[in-house]
Amino acid sequence: MRDTSSVSNENQARSGPGFNRRDFLKGSSVAVAATAIATGAEDSIAQDKKAANVVAAKPAPVKLNINGKTQTVTVEPRVTLIDVLRNDLNLTGAKEVCTTTNCGSCTVIIDGKPVYSCARTAVECQGKKITTVEGLGDGKNVDEVVKCFVKHDATQCGFCTPGFVVATRAFLNTKPNASLDEMRKGLGGNICRCGTYDGVAHAALECAAGKKGGK
Amino acid sequence: MAERKFSWPARSETTLIGKDIPRIDGVAKASGQAKYTADINTKGTLFAVLLTCPYAAAKVKSIDLEPARKMPGVKSVFPFKKEKDEIRWEGDLVAAVAAERTEQAEDAVKAIVVEYEQLPFFVDEADVKRAAFADRTKGAGGAKKGDVEAALKTAAVVHRGHYGIATISHMCLEPHGSHCGWKDDDLEAHLSTQNVSGTPGQFAEPLGIDAANVTVVSDYEGGGFGSKFAVGEWGVACAKMAKEAGRPVRLMLDRATELKIAGTRPSGYADVTVAADADGTVVAWDSLHWGTAGIGGGGVAVGQMPYPFDFPNRSTAQIGISCNTGPNQAWRAPPHPQLCAMTQTALDDLAAKLNMDSYDFFKKNLQFTQFGKAEVYAAEMEIAAKAIDWKKKWHPRGEGEKGAVKRGLGMALHTWGGGAGACTCSVKVHPDGSVETFLGSQDIGTGTRTIIAITLAETFGLAVEDIKVNLGSSKYSRSDGSGGSITVGGVSGAHRRAAQTALWQIFDKVAEKHKIESADALVARGGKILNGKKEVCTWKQACSLLGVKPLEVQGEGPKKDGLTSERVGGVQMVDLSVDTETGLVRIHKFVAVQDCGLILDELTARSQVLGALIMGISYSLSEERIMDNKTGRYINADLENYKLPRIGDVGELVAIMYQPDSEYDKGVVGLGEPPVISPGAAISNAVANACGVRVPILPLTPKRVLDALKGGKA
Numbered sequence: 001m002r003d004t005s006s007v008s009n010e011n012q013a014r015s016g017p018g019f020n021r022r023d024f025l026k027g028s029s030v031a032v033a034a035t036a037i038a039t040g041a042e043d044s045i046a047q048d049k050k051a052a053n054v055v056a057a058k059p060a061p062v063k064l065n066i067n068g069k070t071q072t073v074t075v076e077p078r079v080t081l082i083d084v085l086r087n088d089l090n091l092t093g094a095k096e097v098c099t100t101t102n103c104g105s106c107t108v109i110i111d112g113k114p115v116y117s118c119a120r121t122a123v124e125c126q127g128k129k130i131t132t133v134e135g136l137g138d139g140k141n142v143d144e145v146v147k148c149f150v151k152h153d154a155t156q157c158g159f160c161t162p163g164f165v166v167a168t169r170a171f172l173n174t175k176p177n178a179s180l181d182e183m184r185k186g187l188g189g190n191i192c193r194c195g196t197y198d199g200v201a202h203a204a205l206e207c208a209a210g211k212k213g214g215k
Numbered sequence: 216m217a218e219r220k221f222s223w224p225a226r227s228e229t230t231l232i233g234k235d236i237p238r239i240d241g242v243a244k245a246s247g248q249a250k251y252t253a254d255i256n257t258k259g260t261l262f263a264v265l266l267t268c269p270y271a272a273a274k275v276k277s278i279d280l281e282p283a284r285k286m287p288g289v290k291s292v293f294p295f296k297k298e299k300d301e302i303r304w305e306g307d308l309v310a311a312v313a314a315e316r317t318e319q320a321e322d323a324v325k326a327i328v329v330e331y332e333q334l335p336f337f338v339d340e341a342d343v344k345r346a347a348f349a350d351r352t353k354g355a356g357g358a359k360k361g362d363v364e365a366a367l368k369t370a371a372v373v374h375r376g377h378y379g380i381a382t383i384s385h386m387c388l389e390p391h392g393s394h395c396g397w398k399d400d401d402l403e404a405h406l407s408t409q410n411v412s413g414t415p416g417q418f419a420e421p422l423g424i425d426a427a428n429v430t431v432v433s434d435y436e437g438g439g440f441g442s443k444f445a446v447g448e449w450g451v452a453c454a455k456m457a458k459e460a461g462r463p464v465r466l467m468l469d470r471a472t473e474l475k476i477a478g479t480r481p482s483g484y485a486d487v488t489v490a491a492d493a494d495g496t497v498v499a500w501d502s503l504h505w506g507t508a509g510i511g512g513g514g515v516a517v518g519q520m521p522y523p524f525d526f527p528n529r530s531t532a533q534i535g536i537s538c539n540t541g542p543n544q545a546w547r548a549p550p551h552p553q554l555c556a557m558t559q560t561a562l563d564d565l566a567a568k569l570n571m572d573s574y575d576f577f578k579k580n581l582q583f584t585q586f587g588k589a590e591v592y593a594a595e596m597e598i599a600a601k602a603i604d605w606k607k608k609w610h611p612r613g614e615g616e617k618g619a620v621k622r623g624l625g626m627a628l629h630t631w632g633g634g635a636g637a638c639t640c641s642v643k644v645h646p647d648g649s650v651e652t653f654l655g656s657q658d659i660g661t662g663t664r665t666i667i668a669i670t671l672a673e674t675f676g677l678a679v680e681d682i683k684v685n686l687g688s689s690k691y692s693r694s695d696g697s698g699g700s701i702t703v704g705g706v707s708g709a710h711r712r713a714a715q716t717a718l719w720q721i722f723d724k725v726a727e728k729h730k731i732e733s734a735d736a737l738v739a740r741g742g743k744i745l746n747g748k749k750e751v752c753t754w755k756q757a758c759s760l761l762g763v764k765p766l767e768v769q770g771e772g773p774k775k776d777g778l779t780s781e782r783v784g785g786v787q788m789v790d791l792s793v794d795t796e797t798g799l800v801r802i803h804k805f806v807a808v809q810d811c812g813l814i815l816d817e818l819t820a821r822s823q824v825l826g827a828l829i830m831g832i833s834y835s836l837s838e839e840r841i842m843d844n845k846t847g848r849y850i851n852a853d854l855e856n857y858k859l860p861r862i863g864d865v866g867e868l869v870a871i872m873y874q875p876d877s878e879y880d881k882g883v884v885g886l887g888e889p890p891v892i893s894p895g896a897a898i899s900n901a902v903a904n905a906c907g908v909r910v911p912i913l914p915l916t917p918k919r920v921l922d923a924l925k926g927g928k929a
Contacts, residue, residue, distance in 0.1 A: 093248070094247070100853055150237045187862050196825075
């Protein structure tokens, strides 16, 4: 399961022109609790107006340990890890899909745990060890998970695939002998639209079997 | 010399065709190296954010963009709407801001001041009476054959029922959008599209430049499903902002806007009357349909109802409802999934009324299926029934388990054309033996790159890794957009023709050099040129005979030379459980038997079928657009409340490719659309078989299941 404990309010944030995560993170003066579904157009417009009055904190250097390398970016404290990875550091393997911590396309590994990188500000990731899909494998060879995904055709359009690969790697690191059923629970934090689940499950299972010295 | 004719190799002699070949861009995708439009970050790229309208219908009273222009980091502000413009659906674009950083653009969007005058709206697409009262209905055609009334009078059994299928959004994980950059008067647009060759003109015209000055690039595309053929007003805006700012701009729709305006599949609702003789032979069909495709009304085109049957007496009529909802776009196999769901559920109810096993009933009525597929359907039904153990597991409707969780079986069948699309490719064989091809097609996740590599490698006797496939640029030769399952036939036919033409020229040079009497005796296999079983030379040595310049051959298609064909069919059967206390439906096993002519890559072919089953489970059980009648808003336009299945929700999936020699001999036919057609009817029929009650409207959410159970027998 994903560790999203520190951002429980964010789980309910909506994307688009209404209330969103950046507003929430912009300052404590936004004391608006977003509801799961705002049925009234007026409610969310009122939220917009309130949010527009918030002044953002100034950009400051943020030092991040990504894939074993220290990188420094100068960003506002509200800037999310996914935006820094993709827009500042050009590490675009993690995809921005839902922005509401639902789909797992932006999954990275932080201190050994799979985390939605849209659910973290960059500043709170300082001093932590961040691994993105680009950091898997040993530099010469791609990760075994990638190989199994290709073999079992666990990709179609491929937009969700890096997120699934990272989630699978993180899951297998903690549960190397996982069964098919455990895999289906463990990878339940990611969404695919093309319908690659069958390939993903079999790819993950082969990786697990490989660890056991089975197949 | 014998006449040289284009053909596929004999089935027994293929080395790659029909095998499980992993896709050649699999590592790039899975390792995050593949660059999608949303990933393009060229130096100086600005990030754009959209302002959309929160009302379903409104007039812009005033709009003030100036405050946004003054915000930090803002380089361009673009108005989609001006004073007095009317807005007819929620989420319609009002303005866009491009700034140094996304958060700056978001701040600036919020500084834009818009005053609206709200106007009356209507979004209730399921209620035809309310729609008529609101003056939102319009006749949208129909068809008649035979004498329905007379047939109903003499029929042994008549069934009347209501059926429907809700609107869904395409929900492309990579939203619609582009990254636009200018070099003097030339525009380079990375575009998330399934229509690379067809989009330069869509940029050029509104920008007032020549199409020759536009290059559209799409190396990878994160899902389209029929919705990504157009540049869209947001694409043009992106190019305009890039011009104004003198910097590249990336504009991708945000998730909510993607769902609201970038594509939906029309809803369809119907009142059906269907009748049969005592032996189960259908004698009459009558249906009145309604639904919406957005503000224009329309809805599901019912010209092919009842689907895919041509009963002797039939009558259909359609009412379009104009709703203040986002535009409709083609969705995988339009509009077959809805037609199938509204036909084969009603037929299955008729079977239940006749106390017939659904299998026997469908088999009896195969005689009425169109396009001469009855025999293939019969064979596919037999295979599917065996795989799901139909005979042993089937029980009369509602007469299964006594407990709260009830198990049931259901089936449906479908057809699709899928003939080859237009394609021109340039295949180059270099004197060092390397091979590449150029074409303005695209790989939207179906494996287009891979089947091209298989076609060339098979022809030249090489490995797929030896082939370099260059696609995804409008500067390459023209190919059709990828929609309607026409790509695989289009690109494979053109490449086989080009490759055979090139190979014959190479064989002629080899025969001349090695003094072989007939070049026709030569074959290319395993990186070698063989004369019978004897090696004449290696592929590289053969290519060195080309001299210093590469051999370049253009391949074209489609042609009527037997390499490609059209018209496929498929049968699907599902075994599931319904929890009658919670309303939850759980898939145990879902079997698809599908024919599609000659299969180039069985691995990616199976993936198309498996993916279609999952998309089918999604629209059958959980996903739908929910419009709020009070506010006119799309209230679940996000990935939390728009419910897609997850990896644990899909059960055991079985894809069986039906491929006797007759299919191989038919040539290549597309596969993307057909397997996504049957799931709605198959799943709905299995739910009815399990719990004894028809749940009339898809998706079969727990609430709808419980409501139907409360209502008793349908």
